[in-house]
Amino acid sequence: xxxxxxxxxxxxxxxLQYDQLSTVRRQxxxxxxxxxxxxxxxxxxxxxxxxxxxxGMPGVWRWTTALLLVAAFVLLLxxxxxxxxxxxxxxxxxxxxxxxxxxxxxxxxxxxxxxxxITARRLSIAGLSAIVIAIAVSWLVPVKNAADPAxxxxxxxxxxxxxxxxxxxGTLVVGDAGAVTIKQAKAKAESDKEAPQKTTLDxxxxxxxxxxxxxxxxxxxxxx
Amino acid sequence: MPDHASTDFHEHETAVRPDDRFDVVxxxxxxxxxxxxxxxxxxxxxxxxxxxGVLGPSKRLWGRDPHRPEPxxxxxxxxxQCGYPHAERPPESPDTGCGAFWDVPVSGTGAGQxxxx
Numbered sequence: 001x002x003x004x005x006x007x008x009x010x011x012x013x014x015x016l017q018y019d020q021l022s023t024v025r026r027q028x029x030x031x032x033x034x035x036x037x038x039x040x041x042x043x044x045x046x047x048x049x050x051x052x053x054x055x056g057m058p059g060v061w062r063w064t065t066a067l068l069l070v071a072a073f074v075l076l077l078x079x080x081x082x083x084x085x086x087x088x089x090x091x092x093x094x095x096x097x098x099x100x101x102x103x104x105x106x107x108x109x110x111x112x113x114x115x116x117x118i119t120a121r122r123l124s125i126a127g128l129s130a131i132v133i134a135i136a137v138s139w140l141v142p143v144k145n146a147a148d149p150a151x152x153x154x155x156x157x158x159x160x161x162x163x164x165x166x167x168x169x170g171t172l173v174v175g176d177a178g179a180v181t182i183k184q185a186k187a188k189a190e191s192d193k194e195a196p197q198k199t200t201l202d203x204x205x206x207x208x209x210x211x212x213x214x215x216x217x218x219x220x221x222x223x224x
Numbered sequence: 225m226p227d228h229a230s231t232d233f234h235e236h237e238t239a240v241r242p243d244d245r246f247d248v249v250x251x252x253x254x255x256x257x258x259x260x261x262x263x264x265x266x267x268x269x270x271x272x273x274x275x276x277g278v279l280g281p282s283k284r285l286w287g288r289d290p291h292r293p294e295p296x297x298x299x300x301x302x303x304x305q306c307g308y309p310h311a312e313r314p315p316e317s318p319d320t321g322c323g324a325f326w327d328v329p330v331s332g333t334g335a336g337q338x339x340x341x
Contacts, residue, residue, distance in 0.1 A: 002237045007325045010301040011318060017275045024278060103275065107255050110278055 021106050024113045028086035031117045035083055035124040039076060042131055056143040068134035075127030079120045086116035158221045163214040169224035173207055180218055181209045228268045228306065233313035235323040238264045246328045248300070254292040257330065259302050265324035268306030299327040 016023070054062045090112075095105035159172045161180055170182035183206050246261035256275040263270050276293045304321030313319060 002235065004235055006237070006301050007235065007303050010303055010325065013274065013277075015318075016277055017273070020277045103256070104253070107275060114278055 017103075020110055021113075024110050025087060025089070028083070028113055028117050031121065032080075032083035032087045035079065035120060039124065039128060042128055054138065057138070057141050061137055061141040065134045065137050068130045068137070072127045072130035072134065075123045075130060079123030079127055082116045082120035082123060086113045086120060089113075158223050160217075160219040160221050161210055162216040162219070163210060164216070165214070168208065168210065169221065170208065172218075175218065177212060179209045179211050180215055181207050183207050184224075227262075228308050229266050230308070231266050231310060231322050233310040233317075233319070233323045234265075235319075235325075236265075238324045238326050240264045240326050246302075248328060248330050250295070254295075257296055257300065259300055259328050261302075261328070263304040263306055263322060263324055264326055266304060266306055266308065266310070266322040268304070268308060268321070270302065270304055270306060270321070272300070272302045272305065274300055296330050299329045301325055302328050 054065050057065065089109070093109075095101050157172055158169060159180075159182060161168045161170075161182060168182065168184070170184040173181040173183050175181070241264060244262055244264065246259055249258045249260070250256075251258070254276075256273055259270075259272040259274070261270060262268070274296070303319070303325035304323065305319075306321045308321070310322045313323070
């Protein structure tokens with residue numbers, strides 16, 4: 001009994017010797033498209049991210065986030081180039097077109113293409129991971145908010161309040177028809193150094209209320 | 225064409241004569257085998273090449289030499305590619321021989337001689 005399937009697979013194997021480079025190229029194109037889609041997926045998943053910049057983050061985390069994003073860009077760029085190289089070959093590569101050399105060159109190129117796909121996959125995954133970590137850092141690290149009246153953020157705006165008794169400087173807390181209230185900067189700095197966890201309570205103690213009748217002028221300033 | 229028998233084209237698995245020998249030679253870089261011997265049916269010399277190929281991403285680990293695959297073991301199915309015209313061969317057939325095919329054993333070392341099974 002003749003098993004023709006055995007012969008057909010032998011014929012297929014012979015045919016694949018000629019076709020395997022284009023087969024591998026198509027495979028690489030699929031991987032390239034898949035990796036590109038995966039990269040775009042990050043933008044879709046994290047469209048609800050809460051922060052648009054690293055401003056206000058503590059210095060260490062700001063630099064960590066920046067380095068992660070730079071690393072992600074480099075990794076994704078290298079991964080994309082590897083994927084394109086796998087799908088379309090190396091520019092300027094040549095070989096003698098004799099039968100033996102061509103067969104060896106095809107086998108070489110098949111292996112290089114496979115290696116490039118694997119490298120592209122690793123680089124893309126590393127780059128995507130770096131982006132995800134950077135976004136997670138920006139989500140989770142607490143940010144100093146300049147608009148926070150409790151004083152957990154940057155001080156300011158500073159004002160110089162000129163009174164009959166002299167000049168006082170501090171952060172403007174509130175000003176109305178009855179008085180101008182400032183938080184004296186020097187006292188706050190000392191308080192933060194000694195007991196940072198009691199900042200809010202100390203802030204209230206450092207507020208200095210100056211009656212409006214005593215105030216001669218209030219002048220904005222960069223610092224005290 | 226002194227040794228060739230002009231048989232009609234017929235796809236069939238054939239037995240190999242006991243005195244027939246096939247040379248199975250692995251290339252220097254180990255990436256293909258060349259099987260050489262006489263077709264049991266039409267008696268033409270057949271040179272059959274089997275190259276190493278890929279079906280998916282490589283599973284090799286870091287640093288392993290990708291250029292020399294594991295030796296081929298078992299047997300190679302060889303079909304006649306004598307290149308002679310054979311009557312009754314359909315024009316759409318990819319065959320270039322008499323249609324016969326047979327198995328040639330391959331030693332684990334990757335080269336040698338074998339009689340068909």
